[in-house]
Amino acid sequence: MIRLQNIEKVYRTDTIETLALNSVSLDIAKGEFLSIMGPSGCGKSTLLNIMGLLDAPSKGEIRIDDQKTGGMNDKQLAQFRNKKLGFIFQSYHLINDLQVLDNVELPLLYRDTTAKQRRELAAEALEKVGLANRLKHFPTQLSGGQRQRVAIARAIVGRPEIILADEPTGNLDSAMGNEIMEILLSLNRNDGTTIVMVTHDENMAHKTHRLVRLFDGAQVQ
Amino acid sequence: MFKHLFKLIWNKKKQNFLLITEMLVSFLVLFAVFTLLMFYYNNYKKPMGFDYQDVWVINYNNSYQTKNVDSLDLYYETLRKTIKSLPQVKEITFVSGNIPFSSRTNQSGLTFKGKHIDHLNNFTVEDYYKNVMNVTLLEGRWFNKQDVVSKNQSIIIDSDLKEATFGNEPAVGKLLGNDDDKNKFKVVGVIQTIKRNGDYLKAGPGMYFRTDTGSFRWLDKILVKVTPGADAAFEGKLYKTMANYMKNANVEIEHLANKRTDANYFALVPMIILAIVSTFLVINVALGLFGVLWYNINKRRSEIGLRRAIGATGGSVSAQLVSESMILATLALIVGTFFAIQFPLLNVFDLPAIVYIEGILLSVLFVYLLVLVCSLYPGKQAAAIYPAVALHEE
Numbered sequence: 001m002i003r004l005q006n007i008e009k010v011y012r013t014d015t016i017e018t019l020a021l022n023s024v025s026l027d028i029a030k031g032e033f034l035s036i037m038g039p040s041g042c043g044k045s046t047l048l049n050i051m052g053l054l055d056a057p058s059k060g061e062i063r064i065d066d067q068k069t070g071g072m073n074d075k076q077l078a079q080f081r082n083k084k085l086g087f088i089f090q091s092y093h094l095i096n097d098l099q100v101l102d103n104v105e106l107p108l109l110y111r112d113t114t115a116k117q118r119r120e121l122a123a124e125a126l127e128k129v130g131l132a133n134r135l136k137h138f139p140t141q142l143s144g145g146q147r148q149r150v151a152i153a154r155a156i157v158g159r160p161e162i163i164l165a166d167e168p169t170g171n172l173d174s175a176m177g178n179e180i181m182e183i184l185l186s187l188n189r190n191d192g193t194t195i196v197m198v199t200h201d202e203n204m205a206h207k208t209h210r211l212v213r214l215f216d217g218a219q220v221q
Numbered sequence: 222m223f224k225h226l227f228k229l230i231w232n233k234k235k236q237n238f239l240l241i242t243e244m245l246v247s248f249l250v251l252f253a254v255f256t257l258l259m260f261y262y263n264n265y266k267k268p269m270g271f272d273y274q275d276v277w278v279i280n281y282n283n284s285y286q287t288k289n290v291d292s293l294d295l296y297y298e299t300l301r302k303t304i305k306s307l308p309q310v311k312e313i314t315f316v317s318g319n320i321p322f323s324s325r326t327n328q329s330g331l332t333f334k335g336k337h338i339d340h341l342n343n344f345t346v347e348d349y350y351k352n353v354m355n356v357t358l359l360e361g362r363w364f365n366k367q368d369v370v371s372k373n374q375s376i377i378i379d380s381d382l383k384e385a386t387f388g389n390e391p392a393v394g395k396l397l398g399n400d401d402d403k404n405k406f407k408v409v410g411v412i413q414t415i416k417r418n419g420d421y422l423k424a425g426p427g428m429y430f431r432t433d434t435g436s437f438r439w440l441d442k443i444l445v446k447v448t449p450g451a452d453a454a455f456e457g458k459l460y461k462t463m464a465n466y467m468k469n470a471n472v473e474i475e476h477l478a479n480k481r482t483d484a485n486y487f488a489l490v491p492m493i494i495l496a497i498v499s500t501f502l503v504i505n506v507a508l509g510l511f512g513v514l515w516y517n518i519n520k521r522r523s524e525i526g527l528r529r530a531i532g533a534t535g536g537s538v539s540a541q542l543v544s545e546s547m548i549l550a551t552l553a554l555i556v557g558t559f560f561a562i563q564f565p566l567l568n569v570f571d572l573p574a575i576v577y578i579e580g581i582l583l584s585v586l587f588v589y590l591l592v593l594v595c596s597l598y599p600g601k602q603a604a605a606i607y608p609a610v611a612l613h614e615e
Binding site: 052083091099102110111138 | 222224225228229232233523524526527528529530531532533534535536537607608609612613
C-alpha cells in the first residue's frame with residue numbers, strides 16, 4: 001500500500017544541515033496497522049509527514065497504492081491527500097468556530113459533493129465514533145477524548161484507504177487513550193483501513209500489527 | 222463552500238464586528254466623497270449654456286438719478302453708443318447684478334400646478350444679452366420689440382425650469398406663474414440653463430425678464446463682448462471712457478473668464494480638503510485591514526495547515542481567505558447601503574437621486590477593491606504556509 005525507498009530528509013539552514021531521516025525504507029501492506037516509535041526528535045513525525053505528502057523527501061521515492069508521488073504538483077497532491085489519506089493529530093486541529101458536524105464535513109468540501117451528502121456522511125462518521133449526540137456542539141464544549149473522536153470522524157469521513165495518526169493518544173489519559181485506540185483498531189479490523197500511527201506509548205504500539213523503531217533518523221527495528 | 226464560509230464568519234461574529242465596522246465607516250466616508258465628486262462631475266458634464274470668453278463685466282454704482290425716465294434712458298443709451306463705438310467692442314448689454322460667477326442672487330419661488338419650485342433665479346436682461354453671452358436657444362425666440370405690446374409679460378425660461386414645469390412638452394406660448402396669480406407670464410423662449418455658479422455647481426432654474434423703461438434706475442452692471450485679443454491697454458481706455466462719462470461713480474472692470482476660475486476654485490476647495498482627508502482615512506483603513514487580515518492568518522496557521530492536509534490547494538486556501546474578506550465587506554456594505562439609500566429616499570441636501578446612486582455604486586466598488594487588494598497579499602502568504610510546519614506548531 002505504501003512503499004518508501006531510501007528516504008532521506010535533510011533540513012538546511014544557512015549554517016546547519018540536519019539529517020532528519022537517513023535512508024529509511026518501509027513497505028506497509030494494505031490493511032496493516034503499523035506503529036512507529038522512537039525518542040523525541042528521531043524523525044517519527046517527519047516520516048509521517050512524508051508518507052502523508054505534507055513534506056517532500058530530500059532523496060528517495062514514495063509510492064502509495066502503486067502511484068509514484070514524486071512528480072505531483074500542488075493540485076494533484078491535494079487531491080491525492082483528500083481521497084486517499086486521513087490525518088489524526090495529537091492536538092486534534094479542530095476548528096473551534098465550527099460545530100462538530102461542520103468540522104467533520106471539512107474534507108468533503110474539497111470534493112464534488114452536495115451539502116446533503118456531506119451532512120449524511122459526516123453524521124455517519126460521527127455515529128461510528130460514538131458522537132451522534134454531539135453534532136451541534138462546538139469543540140470547546142467537548143472533552144479531549146471526544147475531540148479526538150471528532151478528529152477521527154473527520155479523518156474517516158472521506159473513506160480514505162490510509163489513516164496517518166500522529167500521537168493520537170498523546171494528549172489523553174490512559175482510559176481515553178484506550179477508547180481512541182479501540183476505535184482505530186476497529187477501523188482497521190472492520191473496514192480494512194491501513195493505519196500508520198506514531199506513538200510514545202509501548203502498550204498502544206504493541207496492540208498494532210507491526211512496530212517500527214527509529215533512532216536518529218534511522219530505522220533500527 | 223460559500224455556506225461554509227458564511228457559517229465560519231457568523232460563528233466569529235464578535236471578532237469580525239470591528240472589521241465590519243471599519244469597512245462600514247470607510248464606506249460611509251467614501252460615499253460622501255464620491256457623491257460630492259459625482260455631483261461635481263455631473264454638473265461639469267452639462268453644457269455651460271453661454272460663452273464667457275472675451276466677455277468683460279463693468280461694475281458701476283448708479284450715480285445718475287433722475288425722475289425723468291426719458292432723461293435716464295437717454296443717459297444710458299448715450300453711454301451704450303459711446304462704449305459700442307470703441308473698435309474692440311462687439312456688443313454691450315446692461316444687466317441686473319446677478320451675472321454669472323457672481324455671488325449676488327435674485328431668487329423667488331413659484332407654485333405651478335401644485336408643484337413648488339424654490340430658489341428660482343430671476344434675471345433682468347436686454348435684447349442684446351443673447352448676442353453678448355451667446356446663450357443657447359433651445360426653443361422659441363429671444364426677446365424683441367414685440368414683447369412690449371404683449372398682453373402677458375414675456376419671459377424666457379431656462380431648460381431646468383422648463384423641465385420642472387412643463388417636462389418634455391413644448392413650453393413656448395404657455396403661461397407660467399403662481400397658481401393663484403391672474404397675471405401670468407407668457408413663455409416666448411427656452412434657453413440652455415447657464416452655469417452661473419461655475420463648472421461644478423448646480424445652476425438652479427431661472428427665468429429671464431426683459432428690461433423696461435425704468436430698469437436703468439437699478440441696473441448696475443454692463444457686460445461687454447470684446448474682440449479676441451483685447452488687451453490691458455484697451456481695458457484702461459474702457460475704464461477712462463466710463464470714468465469720464467460717469468463722474469464720481471466707482472467703476473471696476475472684471476473678466477468673466479477670471480470670475481469663472483475664482484468660482485471654480487471656491488467650489489473645488491471643500492472637495493480637495495475632503496479628498497485629502499478621505500485619502501488619509503482610506504490609507505489608514507487599508508493598513509488596518511491589512512494588519513487585521515495578516516494577524517488573522519497568523520492566528521489561523523493551524524487551520525490553514527489542516528485544510529492543506531485534508532485536500533485544499535495553496536490557491537484554494539488563498540481564495541478562501543480573500544472570499545472571507547469579501548463576505549465581510551458585503552455585510553458591511555449591506556448595512557452601509559441601507560443608510561446611504563436614505564439620502565435619495567428622503568431627498569437630503571436636495572441632490573438628484575442619480576448622484577447618490579452613483580456615489581453608492583462607486584463606494585461599493587472602491588470598498589470591494591480596497592478589501593481585495595488588502596487581502597490578496599495575506600492570502601498569498603497563507604497559501605505559502607507549509608502544512609507540515611503549521612500542523613506541528615501547537
